[in-house]
Amino acid sequence: MGNLVVEMKNIRKTFPGTVANDQVSLQIFEGEIHALLGENGAGKSTLMSILTGLYKPDCGEIYIRGEKVDFKAPKDAIDRGIGMVHQHFKLVKPFTVAENVILGLPGKQFIQQDEIVKEINHISEQFGLKVDAGAKIWQLSVGEQQRVEIIKMLYRGTNIMILDEPTAVLTPQEVGELFRTLRSMADKNCAIIFITHKMHEVMEFADRITVLRGGKAIATKENKHTSSNELAELMVGKQMSMERKNAGGELGEVVLKVDKVCAQNDKGLQALNNISFSIRAGEILGVAGVAGNGQSVLSEVLSGMREATRGKITLNGEDITNKPVQSIIDAGVAFIPEDRGSTGLAGNLSVIDNIMLKEYRCKKFSGGIFMKDKAVRTRAQELVDTYDVKIPNIDCPVKMMSGGNLQKLLLARETSFGPKLIVAVYPIRGLDIGATDFIHDLLIAEKAKGAAILLISEDLEELFKMADNIAVMYEGEFMDTIPYAKANVNEIGLLMSGVRSGTNG
């Protein structure tokens, strides 16, 4: 191993309400490829934002090549040779590759096109980064755009290169090429740090791995002295309070059947990959997985907000594939979306208006033209009282409410019309223990009434408390579905990183 180039000591960073990094220390050596492994919210991105000067740590020290530094702005980090390739590229689409590479650099009055192109070609040859310097960014594939980002960093003399989930947007062939490039850079004494949650990449390409969990650096391991099993265990953690909420009970008929469904995400990339499963009445199917593996897309397809490009979805035998949202609501599908504040509730509208979102078409609340004001108000007050939503009055805009109260209001609305299927996405994200319990009790009560529940979570503890069966989602499909009784944290952690048990470790 080469010289120590980056040393972060006892870094702490807090944001209002959360500790993103807590006493994190990290050492990076010349010539190594270092993986930062962890679930969402583990603090990987925050740590790298500190190293690149985007955030200032609350306390802790950073040394670059032994020298103590205090980055006031990203520019200070760039001057020290630190460069980052973000997950979302920072490129100007109508500009050429060469123009993007020199963008923001101090230079001569006139652009020396030939010299720049020569330099870019030199860099691309040296590191196997094939790209046409004269091409416009919008003409390039995502993989090529990433190469431009890397060239941009190298052109600026970067020798500490950070990549945030670099393979998320790449095809398998491109992944191979990328890591060949990164290896050749490491061989020329660069230090490479990449953020990931994919186990096979870590095992295949990283020299050393630091695992983060809950804002803390749990361990740093050398590739040859560790296994994916050990890493998964470190990543997920073992100590869980196993106070199970789900008391079991008989499962009924199949309510939801999803058959070989495919769908695309907003970028037009395949996000669901022939996914098939079914949920029975009174069953809670928990879905584990690192966010971004198709969970949101799945929830949106089920609720009718996104089109399924292939496959069939049936609810109690009735085909609801690509039906309008309204018919799906009428069929009895409740949806607790991931972003409760911007999809499930309209912040500036009153409690009354928000409570009516799903039921305003019912005869009970509206006639042919007019809303039945009295019935509407009674209903809103009734739900607020029953579900103990804390709010000054029902005419208040809901944006005044706390996260826990918002979620209560949302669940009050979604469970009160007697749904047959409840799709809940990260229902307890950001909630305190009291609100979490309340939400869980509500879902269990719905299970007892015979609703089928799809519970998408990033919190294994939640799944072990609540689910009858746990499915693990990875790159748009279920790796496996395991009954609660047979599930163990390690196996699920491995599946979440794309490793099937028995094939590794």
Added chain:
Amino acid sequence: MAKTKIMLEKRLTVPTSVKAFVPIIAIFLALVATSIFFIVGGKNPIEMYIEMFGGAFGSWYGISETLVKTIPLLICALGVSVAFRMQLYNTGAEGQLYMGALAATYVALFVPNIPTLLRLPVMMLAALLAGALWAFIPAISKALWDVNEVITTLLLNYVAILTVESLLFGAWKDPNGFNFPQTAQFDQSFRLPAFGTTRIHMGLVIGIVLAVILYIVFSKTKWGYEIRVMGESKRVAVYSGMNISRNIVIVLCLSGALAGLAGMSEVSGVSGRLIRSISDNFGYSAIIVAWLARLNPFMIIVVSFLFGGLLSSGSTIQMAGLPASTSYMLQGTILFFVLAGELFIRYKVRFIKQEVE
């Protein structure tokens, strides 16, 4: 060394006092800013403002002329406000008004044998349809291909205005009109009745009734509720199973229909024929009116009256030897300051003292 930093902090709730005072201060500042032009023109701004105010509101005649200008502003602003509620920025009320005027004129001049009692209703219907049709082009492009409605509605204004002009200079020109670019006079049965000897016509009643209807539609009906949700968040609307594309078309067409009706009320109520300057930029001023009134139909009545006064005071300005367009300038300045004032409605300004090493 201490340095003071100005910070903007988003407000969670907007106090009523802020909502009320910010526009008033904005209008005051607009008056101050416009003073500069009066001074450059060699006039005492305070005297000018007093004269303008007196001209518009100081006499029965002044008030009646102000009301004549209020009518098209009111109807157009109601139309514009319908679209604004869904965050659709219809800047084409001017063109929709022209098309409404054109359709109404066609009915009055070229459709024979309408029973007398049905003449005005048919004219209105034609104007509503023409306005809606003119808005339908941007509406369908927005709904199907997400084409920016601000641009399409605005550009269609020129098409509408020039279409009317080409007719006035050509096929529809009054043969006995001494070659003026205008149509023949409508028969009395195609004229909206006026009140007494004034020029104030039935359009005023139509506008006020429309304001009441819109208030009821938007606060009491199921559709009004849907529009409220869609205006607040498209995503929440989709989540609740509302059909956004369909409502984009409905709302923009309704908005255009009302502006078209304003065109009918002008040709039928004021000029009695289609003339070149059928609109005193009503369709554009309506945008300012709707915005200032925060889309509230009753506030739109009040603000239309004030802006009607501003327009009718144009003649006072002209008599003082400044161009009448000074009143448009004042309107524009008011909008400018009101928009800038939005910042203070949405954000709280805080001064933070910082120690600098």
